[in-house]
Amino acid sequence: MATAYDALHAHLRATSLLGSTAALLAWDQETQMPHGAGDRRAEQLAQLAELQHQRMVDARVADWLAACESDPRVQQDADRHANVREWRRDHTRATRLPGRLVAELAEVESKAQQAWASARAKDSFHQFRPWLERMVALQQQKADCLKTSGQARWDALADLYEPGMNAADLRALFAPLRTALVALRDKLRGGARPDDRFARQPIDESKQEAFVRAVLAAMGFDPARGRLDRSAHPFCTRVGADVRLTTRFRPDAVLDALGSTMHEGGHGLYEQGLEDTHFGTPLGEAVSLGIHESQSRLWENHVGRSAAFWRWCLPVAQKQLGTFADATADDLFRAVNVVKPSLIRVEADEATYDLHVMVRFELEQQLIDGQLGVANLPGEWNRLYRDYLGIAVPDDKHGCLQDVHWSCGLFGYFPTYTLGNLYAAQFTAAADKALGGLAALVERGQFATLREWLRRQIHRHGRRHSPAELCRLVTGAPLSPAPFLQHLEQKLAAVYRL
Amino acid sequence: MATAYDALHAHLRATSLLGSTAALLAWDQETQMPHGAGDRRAEQLAQLAELQHQRMVDARVADWLAACESDPRVQQDADRHANVREWRRDHTRATRLPGRLVAELAEVESKAQQAWASARAKDSFHQFRPWLERMVALQQQKADCLKTSGQARWDALADLYEPGMNAADLRALFAPLRTALVALRDKLRGGARPDDRFARQPIDESKQEAFVRAVLAAMGFDPARGRLDRSAHPFCTRVGADVRLTTRFRPDAVLDALGSTMHEGGHGLYEQGLEDTHFGTPLGEAVSLGIHESQSRLWENHVGRSAAFWRWCLPVAQKQLGTFADATADDLFRAVNVVKPSLIRVEADEATYDLHVMVRFELEQQLIDGQLGVANLPGEWNRLYRDYLGIAVPDDKHGCLQDVHWSCGLFGYFPTYTLGNLYAAQFTAAADKALGGLAALVERGQFATLREWLRRQIHRHGRRHSPAELCRLVTGAPLSPAPFLQHLEQKLAAVYRL
Numbered sequence: 002m003a004t005a006y007d008a009l010h011a012h013l014r015a016t017s018l019l020g021s022t023a024a025l026l027a028w029d030q031e032t033q034m035p036h037g038a039g040d041r042r043a044e045q046l047a048q049l050a051e052l053q054h055q056r057m058v059d060a061r062v063a064d065w066l067a068a069c070e071s072d073p074r075v076q077q078d079a080d081r082h083a084n085v086r087e088w089r090r091d092h093t094r095a096t097r098l099p100g101r102l103v104a105e106l107a108e109v110e111s112k113a114q115q116a117w118a119s120a121r122a123k124d125s126f127h128q129f130r131p132w133l134e135r136m137v138a139l140q141q142q143k144a145d146c147l148k149t150s151g152q153a154r155w156d157a158l159a160d161l162y163e164p165g166m167n168a169a170d171l172r173a174l175f176a177p178l179r180t181a182l183v184a185l186r187d188k189l190r191g192g193a194r195p196d197d198r199f200a201r202q203p204i205d206e207s208k209q210e211a212f213v214r215a216v217l218a219a220m221g222f223d224p225a226r227g228r229l230d231r232s233a234h235p236f237c238t239r240v241g242a243d244v245r246l247t248t249r250f251r252p253d254a255v256l257d258a259l260g261s262t263m264h265e266g267g268h269g270l271y272e273q274g275l276e277d278t279h280f281g282t283p284l285g286e287a288v289s290l291g292i293h294e295s296q297s298r299l300w301e302n303h304v305g306r307s308a309a310f311w312r313w314c315l316p317v318a319q320k321q322l323g324t325f326a327d328a329t330a331d332d333l334f335r336a337v338n339v340v341k342p343s344l345i346r347v348e349a350d351e352a353t354y355d356l357h358v359m360v361r362f363e364l365e366q367q368l369i370d371g372q373l374g375v376a377n378l379p380g381e382w383n384r385l386y387r388d389y390l391g392i393a394v395p396d397d398k399h400g401c402l403q404d405v406h407w408s409c410g411l412f413g414y415f416p417t418y419t420l421g422n423l424y425a426a427q428f429t430a431a432a433d434k435a436l437g438g439l440a441a442l443v444e445r446g447q448f449a450t451l452r453e454w455l456r457r458q459i460h461r462h463g464r465r466h467s468p469a470e471l472c473r474l475v476t477g478a479p480l481s482p483a484p485f486l487q488h489l490e491q492k493l494a495a496v497y498r499l
Numbered sequence: 500m501a502t503a504y505d506a507l508h509a510h511l512r513a514t515s516l517l518g519s520t521a522a523l524l525a526w527d528q529e530t531q532m533p534h535g536a537g538d539r540r541a542e543q544l545a546q547l548a549e550l551q552h553q554r555m556v557d558a559r560v561a562d563w564l565a566a567c568e569s570d571p572r573v574q575q576d577a578d579r580h581a582n583v584r585e586w587r588r589d590h591t592r593a594t595r596l597p598g599r600l601v602a603e604l605a606e607v608e609s610k611a612q613q614a615w616a617s618a619r620a621k622d623s624f625h626q627f628r629p630w631l632e633r634m635v636a637l638q639q640q641k642a643d644c645l646k647t648s649g650q651a652r653w654d655a656l657a658d659l660y661e662p663g664m665n666a667a668d669l670r671a672l673f674a675p676l677r678t679a680l681v682a683l684r685d686k687l688r689g690g691a692r693p694d695d696r697f698a699r700q701p702i703d704e705s706k707q708e709a710f711v712r713a714v715l716a717a718m719g720f721d722p723a724r725g726r727l728d729r730s731a732h733p734f735c736t737r738v739g740a741d742v743r744l745t746t747r748f749r750p751d752a753v754l755d756a757l758g759s760t761m762h763e764g765g766h767g768l769y770e771q772g773l774e775d776t777h778f779g780t781p782l783g784e785a786v787s788l789g790i791h792e793s794q795s796r797l798w799e800n801h802v803g804r805s806a807a808f809w810r811w812c813l814p815v816a817q818k819q820l821g822t823f824a825d826a827t828a829d830d831l832f833r834a835v836n837v838v839k840p841s842l843i844r845v846e847a848d849e850a851t852y853d854l855h856v857m858v859r860f861e862l863e864q865q866l867i868d869g870q871l872g873v874a875n876l877p878g879e880w881n882r883l884y885r886d887y888l889g890i891a892v893p894d895d896k897h898g899c900l901q902d903v904h905w906s907c908g909l910f911g912y913f914p915t916y917t918l919g920n921l922y923a924a925q926f927t928a929a930a931d932k933a934l935g936g937l938a939a940l941v942e943r944g945q946f947a948t949l950r951e952w953l954r955r956q957i958h959r960h961g962r963r964h965s966p967a968e969l970c971r972l973v974t975g976a977p978l979s980p981a982p983f984l985q986h987l988e989q990k991l992a993a994v995y996r997l
Contacts, residue, residue, distance in 0.1 A: 015546060018539075018542060018543060018546055019546065021539070021543060022520060022524060022543050022546075022547065025523060025524060025527060025543075026520060026523060029523060029527070029738075033531075033726065034738075034741065035722060035723055035724055035725055035726050035741045036723055037721070037723035037724040037740060037741065038724060038738070038739055038740040038741035040740065041516075041519070041739035041740035041741075041778070042739060042740075044516060044739075045516060045519060045520050045523075045739055048513065048516055048517065048520075049520065052550075223535070224533060225533055225534055225535035226533055226535040226536060227533055228531065228533050240527075240532075240536070241536055241539035241540060241542075241543055242535060242536040242538065242539035242540075243532060243533045243535065243536035243539075280539070
């Protein structure tokens with residue numbers, strides 16, 4: 002006879018399988034779907050969201066969970082114990098949400114994302130405003146359903162993406178970080194700003210594509226279980242057993258294409274590093290978005306923006322691009338590390354990126370708490386950009402319409418980008434120590450050693466440990482801004498010849 | 500209070516919506532999916548097939564159907580009456596199939612299709628054989644579940660694709676057709692075989708793509724609700740509100756790329772011509788595969804291989820391809836109409852194509868009835884090719900491994916290709932009469948007149964009429980091989996200067 006664990010496993014694995022089909026619907030919407038199919042797509046996504054939710058709140062799940070929690074054979078088995086603990090977490094959350102809200106959210110997320118893309122293209126906040134108002138109202142409802150007694154709405158949402166994290170802890174991490182980043186920016190004014198014009202010469206997109214594909218292959222992204230496409234906004238998603246990345250190309254921005262590809266490639270290696278035998282269970286899922294982002298930022302910044310990387314990569318670039326003949330590895334190392342406050346988060350340098358995140362962190366708390374009305378968002382956005390980054394926002398397209406997140410219902414998500422930066426630096430320092438010096442491996446293109454270390458230390462655990470536990474296990478210390486700031490200061494001193 | 504009809508409609512529309520998501524899984528498998536994701540994809544497809552089946556055999560469906568069938572308000576409403584009649588048909592069929600068989604079929608169809616692609620690439624019937632044996636056994640089970648008292652297994656399967664058609668009727672249509680086609684082939688030996696070498700010069704694939712896209716646009720395929728991709732085997736599928744076509748390119752085969760595109764474009768116009776207000780009900784679905792194929796063959800052969808078409812198309816080809824500068828419209832008309840018995844069905848000319856279909860029609864009846872074992876298939880295939888087409892099959896890749904259908908579980912499907920040819924000729928003759936001469940419209944590129952006539956006469960009806968009724972309504976006569984033979988004889992007399 003099947004045990005409660007077996008029954009629970011089969012039921013929730015099938016639920017995840019439905020989720021993997023929903024992931025294809027979402028990927029296709031962003032990369033392939035003709036625009037006239039949007040409303041039907043929203044219906045398809047809403048249907049699968051509702052089906053998954055119904056399966057999760059099925060009365061039998063509560064019975065099976067209770068049986069597993071009192072079964073010593075389950076509790077003494079490390080894998081099963083961890084899965085049951087995480088399924089309980091997912092189940093508790095799901096039972097707090099009415100099915101109709103889940104379906105409505107999925108439908109509005111799909112439609113609002115399409116409305117956002119159109120509004121952004123036309124630089125029309127006016128056109129997006131009713132969708133954002135509806136989305137904020139839905140997220141407030143969602144937060145009210147999810148929050149525990151005394152918990153703030155925003156914290157209830159943030160916990161979906163970074164279990165255990167809340168606004169107070171984030172503020173404690175962000176405040177010293179902001180001070181240090183602003184001080185660093187001022188210090189760099191006294192240095193020698195690199196000239197990156199040579200890297201902005203137009204390069205044929207097919208050559209750029211061959212180049213980034215070569216780097217992705219060197220990183221060890223498995224093409225038998227993954228693919229790379231183009232989209233307006235690079236992203237990574239898993240569709241069952243394969244992982245799909247996107248990147249983007251502009252003739253004069255080959256280094257951006259490389260950065261996007263290595264970034265999404267880092268996400269992709271995490272997803273490919275999860276153990277397929279655990280598919281459909283928490284042990285087969287990424288633990289948090291902050292940890293996920295650490296993997297993308299580690300490859301994008303700690304590998305891709307290092308001096309050692311360019312000693313390996315310059316000949317690859319020269320061969321694939323047919324350019325950079327007169328450049329040195331140091332020229333490229335300096336070109337990819339120019340610091341300049343700018344308008345667009347995804348194009349920001351490493352030293353100002355987190356200031357973009359902090360703007361959003363402030364604003365979305367106010368939107369969700371009801372202190373800030375959607376109508377006043379552009380004004381507040383522009384005020385904070387002046388305040389944090391010292392720059393004027395010329396239009397909403399380069400301002401509050403730049404990111405897709407809020408249109409997709411991702412409130413409480415942005416801070417995971419900064420957490421990712423901090424985790425990435427702390428993990429890199431640990432890898433450097435454990436592997437006896439990363440630079441020597443990277444400059445020889447021996448990426449497999451790092452990749453396998455990350456797989457062993459982080460990927461294969463899935464949701465076995467909390468993000469905070471994982472950080473301690475991998476690095477021996479709790480998360481701190483110090484390794485990130487040390488990394489930045491050390492690198493930028495070299496770049497700016499301070 | 501919602502009526503039984505409303506409840507039934509909502510339930511089965513949602514079931515169709517799940518089916519539209521399954522269509523995306525299948526499209527993606529053929530066009531995008533990395534090969535390492537195949538087993539999980541088979542699971543995803545099996546899950547959605549089982550969910551759809553469970554919904555269709557839900558006990559409430561039988562109650563709602565019975566209530567609708569005895570409700571005069573439903574019976575007197577033409578739309579509702581037709582939907583209920585067809586839902587009853589679908590429900591009866593579904594209830595005959597066990598859910599486990601439905602899921603197993605979906606899983607094996609997905610895996611066997613992937614195994615077929617690999618076996619075909621290696622020309623290894625040996626590798627495909629166990630999959631085909633498993634598939635034949637499953638199809639036999641399926642037929643045994645579906646067949647009514649006294650019905651042959653094969654007829655039960657054929658009825659899935661062409662409602663109301665059976666092997667005896669097909670033999671009655673095919674026998675005189677085969678005699679006439681063989682006679683025609685012999686007659687052409689006395690004519691002047693066109694020289695098509697000028698059309699086999701290598702042409703850059705990006706130019707070929709621009710060319711076929713221009714023709715597809717002229718046909719009126721709506722890109723806001725559709726797209727065109729590449730795949731090893733061209734096909735057309737609908738994913739919710741959009742229609743996805745594929746075609747293929749070889750440097751020396753621009754006319755094949757054009758033919759494939761117009762063929763799939765014809766299928767696509769049918770799907771785009773169904774009324775979206777009827778989405779998820781029988782009135783929003785294609786009536787049969789024979790009628791579907793009539794639309795593809797009409798555009799591919801009756802338009803695309805006509806003399807009038809090339810008077811319009813030659814300048815388009817010259818502009819997009821930068822070639823054919825010295826050719827006349829008549830040269831191209833003759834080049835696309837060369838008759839030559841060949842090995843591959845999808846590359847066959849109009850006069851020998853149906854002989855390929857008849858080979859499969861014979862063999863699959865024997866496979867399903869158990870008279871022919873899978874091990875003996877290659878030998879029998881090769882024997883019939885000598886007999887029907889007078890050619891020797893050099894290997895299984897160019898023989899019984901050429902078509903995907905049996906690997907996908909499509910037994911009883913092949914004859915719909917020949918039905919499509921016959922319907923196409925009969926519909927074209929009717930359109931020619933109704934529109935006062937098609938050639939004059941086609942040579943001016945006025946494809947909209949024909950397309951809208953097809954939409955009004957055929958597409959918008961969905962499953963309102965049976966294929967046989969539809970044929971009578973549109974053409975005033977039952978289906979006959981005569982219009983097809985007349986079309987062929989007349990055209991080939993011009994091509995071969997007889």
